[in-house]
Amino acid sequence: MGDPKSSRKKWEGPGHPWIKSRLETEMKIIGKYGLRNKKELWTAETIIRTVRHQARNLLALPEPQRSEVGKSLLDRLYKLGLIGKDSSLDDILGLTSENVLERRLQTIVLKKGMAKTIYQARQFITHGHIAINGKRVTNPGYLVTREDEDKITYALGSPIKDMMESKSSEENQGEEGES
Structure with a gap:
């Protein structure tokens, strides 16, 4: 399980953080949602990135395996309020970091x-x-x-x-x- 004192990093920063358009959009989002710093935004982006990665991996599986594992992912995201009740794996790919920030x-x-x-x-x-x-x-x-x-x-x-x-x-x- 690991030592409780040494926590893991929950975010991954951008590969190239000094792109002007990225800086401008990040500042607008930080102001809109009242974030303390960019780490909070990057945490939301990391959550979405991992969920979308899981959805892409599930879409690559054959149908019988996809349905049982995909159901648990859809249920988890529905409980968080990120997707609707009748959503599919394709809807997960349309999620953005603002969906997480709204929750x-x-x-x-x-x-x-x-x-x-x-x-x-x-x-x-x-x-x-x-x-x-x-x-x-x-x-x-x-x-x-x-x-x-x-x-x-x-x-x-x-x-x-x-x-x-x-x-x-x-x-x-x-x-x-x-x-």
Whole structure:
């Protein structure tokens, strides 16, 4: 299994990192998804690269072997929310790194309206204000599964939770007063 202290590198950088067009697209993606550095982007690209490689290898197998092994790959990607229920191996080849970045906790917190900006979402997560199924998650790069997506809430005891609840109750009272 290996020593827990010596972790492996989860990303592989580009072969030629100083291409101007690549630098420009990387900076746009970093700004759009609020990434801390390019390693987070390269991690997503590495995940997609390995999944696409697995799909290409499966497409080279004969049909009986492909169906049983391909089903497990499709199920795993469906649980992660990267593909739809009725997807095929060909759909895996169309995945991009942005598909993985959309499944990060930081992005989902923003989309659920729990934070005003992508950077605020990152701050809430790293400061321990966000929980999944009642358990605090402090990693903004956590890939949220389909089943966990509805279980994202503010952490118990978080002052952010109290602040949001008081704002929503004030808004409800304001709406009742107008009626």
